[in-house]
Amino acid sequence: MTDEAGKVTDRGPVSFRFVRGTPEAYLRTTLLxxxxxxxxxxxxxxxxxxxxxxxxxxxxxxxxxxICNAIL
Structure with missing residues (x-):
């Protein structure tokens, strides 16, 4: 992840989980x-x-x- 100046601010793995019986996409959300x-x-x-x-x-x-007060 980088900030708007291009400086790396965080590193880590990215993953997706597909679980049998997962609800339709319009019913799912992720709260940050x-x-x-x-x-x-x-x-x-x-x-x-x-x-x-x-x-x-x-x-x-x-x-x-x-330092952040909003996630856009």
Missing amino acids: ARDTSGKLWAYDSVYRDSRLIPVWTRQQIGHGWG
């Missing part, structure tokens, strides 16, 4: 959140009965995000 220490977390979720329900436990996908 940053904690107070600057770690970036992904929460894979699905919409069911008009509610967002976590599918897996959160996964740390980055660090050093403490």
Whole structure:
């Protein structure tokens, strides 16, 4: 991952999980959140009965995000 100046800000593996019985794409979402220490977390979720329900436990996908106040 790089910042807008092209400086590498993070490195790590990229993976995809295909799980039997996974809901249709329009029902799935990933919520991104940053904690107070600057770690970036992904929460894979699905919409069911008009509610967002976590599918897996959160996964740390980055660090050093403490300087950011928005993810676009």
